[in-house]
Amino acid sequence: MKELDILFIHPATHYRSSDQGGRDLVTFLVMPIGTLALADLLDRNGYSTVVYHTGIEQIQDRSFKVEDIFRLYEPRVVGIDLHWFVHSYDAIRIAEIAKHNSNAHVVLGGFTASIYAEEILNRFGCVDTIIRGDAERPLLELMRHLENSELGEVPNLVYRERGVIKRGRREFIAGVDDLRGLDYANFDLLHNHERYCRLISQSGDLDPYPWRVSVKRHAWLPLGRGCSVDCSYCGGGRGAQRLITGRPEPIFHPKEQVLETLSRFMEYGIDSVYMDFDPYPDRRYYHELFEMIRREGIDVSTQFLLWSLSDRGFIREFSRTFNPLYSTLTISPETGSEEVRMRNKGFHFTNEELTRWLEHAMEEAVPVEAYFSTGLSSETPEAFEETIRLAERMVKRYPIASIACNPLVLEPGSPRHLRPEDFGLRIKFRDFLDYYERFRRLALGLPAESRLGYDTEWQSEHQIIDNSFRFNQRISSMQKGFQ
Numbered sequence: 001m002k003e004l005d006i007l008f009i010h011p012a013t014h015y016r017s018s019d020q021g022g023r024d025l026v027t028f029l030v031m032p033i034g035t036l037a038l039a040d041l042l043d044r045n046g047y048s049t050v051v052y053h054t055g056i057e058q059i060q061d062r063s064f065k066v067e068d069i070f071r072l073y074e075p076r077v078v079g080i081d082l083h084w085f086v087h088s089y090d091a092i093r094i095a096e097i098a099k100h101n102s103n104a105h106v107v108l109g110g111f112t113a114s115i116y117a118e119e120i121l122n123r124f125g126c127v128d129t130i131i132r133g134d135a136e137r138p139l140l141e142l143m144r145h146l147e148n149s150e151l152g153e154v155p156n157l158v159y160r161e162r163g164v165i166k167r168g169r170r171e172f173i174a175g176v177d178d179l180r181g182l183d184y185a186n187f188d189l190l191h192n193h194e195r196y197c198r199l200i201s202q203s204g205d206l207d208p209y210p211w212r213v214s215v216k217r218h219a220w221l222p223l224g225r226g227c228s229v230d231c232s233y234c235g236g237g238r239g240a241q242r243l244i245t246g247r248p249e250p251i252f253h254p255k256e257q258v259l260e261t262l263s264r265f266m267e268y269g270i271d272s273v274y275m276d277f278d279p280y281p282d283r284r285y286y287h288e289l290f291e292m293i294r295r296e297g298i299d300v301s302t303q304f305l306l307w308s309l310s311d312r313g314f315i316r317e318f319s320r321t322f323n324p325l326y327s328t329l330t331i332s333p334e335t336g337s338e339e340v341r342m343r344n345k346g347f348h349f350t351n352e353e354l355t356r357w358l359e360h361a362m363e364e365a366v367p368v369e370a371y372f373s374t375g376l377s378s379e380t381p382e383a384f385e386e387t388i389r390l391a392e393r394m395v396k397r398y399p400i401a402s403i404a405c406n407p408l409v410l411e412p413g414s415p416r417h418l419r420p421e422d423f424g425l426r427i428k429f430r431d432f433l434d435y436y437e438r439f440r441r442l443a444l445g446l447p448a449e450s451r452l453g454y455d456t457e458w459q460s461e462h463q464i465i466d467n468s469f470r471f472n473q474r475i476s477s478m479q480k481g482f483q
């Protein structure tokens with residue numbers, strides 16, 4: 001057995017499918033983008049490090065068990081990301097396995113762990129500490145202070161001292177200089193990284209070409225942190241970022257670093273990147289970045305997720321910069337009702353502005369992915385009919401590569417979660433235990449008490465789920481009619 005300073009484990013979400021004869025399946029395969037950068041930072045500071053992704057291991061070898069990792073390694077620390085709430089059950093399940101099979105200190109991090117740090121430490125003895133918000137310097141200091149047990153010296157740390165939950169004294173909020181020093185492309189630290197780059201797009205929600213995934217190698221490009229607005233349903237908006245990380249405004253990675261990351265991705269044979277960081281509608285940063293990518297001659301496809309509508313110049317530059325093979329622009333109108341959009345989205349636009357933008361995308365020959373949701377505040381059954389009508393018009397007239405509608409799940413830290421009465425919600429998911437229980441039942445194949453975590457004043461949870469089925473059926477039968 002090999003001694004290891006820190007073992008990172010990404011907890012893919014497991015579920016037992018009743019449709020597939022009770023088979024165990026894995027989903028939500030994407031790892032938080034910073035996990036590899038954290039592992040690399042520790043590695044460069046002299047700590048031996050390995051990253052395991054439980055979903056990839058299970059896909060590679062159906063008999064894989066998390067316990068197997070502890071037959072190979074004896075880690076001093078186990079780091080588990082609990083960033084998205086969908087990992088609430090599996091992160092704790094893995095923490096329990098780590099405690100049963102090793103003497104390791106178990107530390108959690110990520111948005112969900114940050115929001116619920118005190119509750120998790122109170123309820124689950126298998127978790128020793130939680131890092132709230134940005135984790136780079138805190139994790140390095142945790143490694144140092146574990147020796148002398150001075151956990152109060154570790155910034156952003158929540159920990160137990162003689163049975164009492166405490167918070168560390170100092171705060172760390174990563175600035176541009178901290179980001180500059182990170183390397184997000186050290187894939188060698190990730191066990192089975194070859195499989196990871198091929199598989200994440202297969203299970204990603206935004207892959208418009210599922211038949212091509214066996215050849216496509218995909219990676220998430222780190223561009224910045226934060227957001228400048230608050231969408232009612234989002235747990236990563238400006239207010240949530242302040243609450244979780246203390247960050248008041250978005251920050252970007254230096255463009256030279258992004259270029260360097262892209263070049264490293266090329267060395268690993270990655271041919272498509274996903275860009276999902278677009279907090280300022282002027283997009284000055286991207287105009288300059290795209291020009292630098294062209295100058296360097298980097299040949300890559302890009303799926304760019306627009307957080308607001310762009311002007312035509314941006315679409316043209318996008319099309320000039322990236323290899324068209326897998327390139328798309330993604331826009332999320334969320335709803336066909338302008339009133340509902342205004343109430344819920346931080347970046348508002350009218351249907352007429354959207355139509356003009358789609359005309360430009362068509363003229364520039366850029367395929368579009370479009371995403372809608374249901375369960376929005378003020379969305380009545382009639383308003384949802386407007387959503388279906390808008391989607392039908394889009395599919396008929398424009399180059400839509402992919403279109404879907406998802407029922408919104410209540411995100412921890414979102415304005416709707418923090419102030420449900422302001423948004424007309426009756427919420428069923430409040431505490432960490434509610435999310436844990438939701439995903440525990442999913443993993444065991446038990447019926448869910450609630451899937452979305454709320455009803456609205458205007459629609460029940462059942463109606464909201466039904467809306468998304470109707471939308472997806474109507475649109476897919478229309479698309480089949482075109483083939």
Ligand code: SF4
Nearest residue numbers: 227229231234237307
């Ligand atoms: S634009 Fe809206 S959905 Fe996107 S990160 Fe910001 S708050 Fe969240």
